[in-house]
Amino acid sequence: MFKGALFDLDGVIADTAVYHFTAWRNLVKKHFDAELPDDLEEKTKGVSREDSLKVILDYLNIQVSEEEFAALAAEKNDAYVEALDDLTADDILPGIAKLISDFKHHGVKLALASASKNGPVILDKLGLSDAFDAIADPGQVAAGKPAPDIFLAAAEVINLTPQDCIGLEDSVAGVTAINDAGSISIACGGSELNHAHKRFDSTADFTYDAILKAWQEQAKT
Numbered sequence: 001m002f003k004g005a006l007f008d009l010d011g012v013i014a015d016t017a018v019y020h021f022t023a024w025r026n027l028v029k030k031h032f033d034a035e036l037p038d039d040l041e042e043k044t045k046g047v048s049r050e051d052s053l054k055v056i057l058d059y060l061n062i063q064v065s066e067e068e069f070a071a072l073a074a075e076k077n078d079a080y081v082e083a084l085d086d087l088t089a090d091d092i093l094p095g096i097a098k099l100i101s102d103f104k105h106h107g108v109k110l111a112l113a114s115a116s117k118n119g120p121v122i123l124d125k126l127g128l129s130d131a132f133d134a135i136a137d138p139g140q141v142a143a144g145k146p147a148p149d150i151f152l153a154a155a156e157v158i159n160l161t162p163q164d165c166i167g168l169e170d171s172v173a174g175v176t177a178i179n180d181a182g183s184i185s186i187a188c189g190g191s192e193l194n195h196a197h198k199r200f201d202s203t204a205d206f207t208y209d210a211i212l213k214a215w216q217e218q219a220k221t
């Protein structure tokens with residue numbers, strides 16, 4: 001039986017991914033009068049603010065100074081944080097509140113393994129801060145997703161080995177990070193996440209029983 005659950009935030013606990021990409025789109029429109037294609041969103045999912053900006057500037061083939069880079073990242077974050085203003089517990093994705101309460105009922109420890117530096121604020125707005133035993137700090141890890149660091153840190157802050165944990169993710173980079181950390185990856189999303197140990201279509205399919213079954217199947221292999 002697994003002892004810990006390492007949660008991604010954007011796209012797993014709340015649908016804040018759309019706010020991230022809208023903020024990037026508006027920034028790029030304002031500063032460079034350019035549009036971002038839909039498929040760039042997946043390349044920024046789970047990826048840190050700075051790495052997301054690099055992906056976007058590479059796509060646009062634009063070079064900026066270090067100062068401009070920092071100013072763009074800060075402006076995007078201000079717009080994103082403003083968009084979070086109205087976030088409430090109603091924005092928790094389907095199935096997640098029940099899953100969290102079932103995990104707690106079964107003594108599973110919970111840690112946040114989000115790339116977002118806004119994680120604590122978002123958990124607070126969703127009324128979930130007390131449900132989590134610990135939050136891994138993305139500002140303290142050497143490398144962002146797809147590197148395993150944030151999931152290794154998340155297991156460590158709840159005093160467990162990654163092998164005793166499952167990781168929940170919605171991004172290609174995040175699933176790779178969980179796998180490389182040595183945890184069992186449980187994903188929600190399309191076939192781009194087929195590298196997960198178990199993939200479901202949506203968070204509504206993330207039930208305690210389904211996840212336990214996925215864990216037991218993996219334990220047999």
Ligand code: B16
Pocket residue numbers: 008009010011017020044045046047048049052077113114115116117118119171
């Ligand atoms: P911030 P996750 C990630 O969160 C987002 O998916 C990604 O789009 C964002 O760039 C990253 O957090 C950093 O967020 O700018 O708020 O620090 O999916 O790992 O929970």
Ligand code: MG
Pocket residue numbers: 008009010011012045046169170171174
């Ligand atoms: Mg995510």
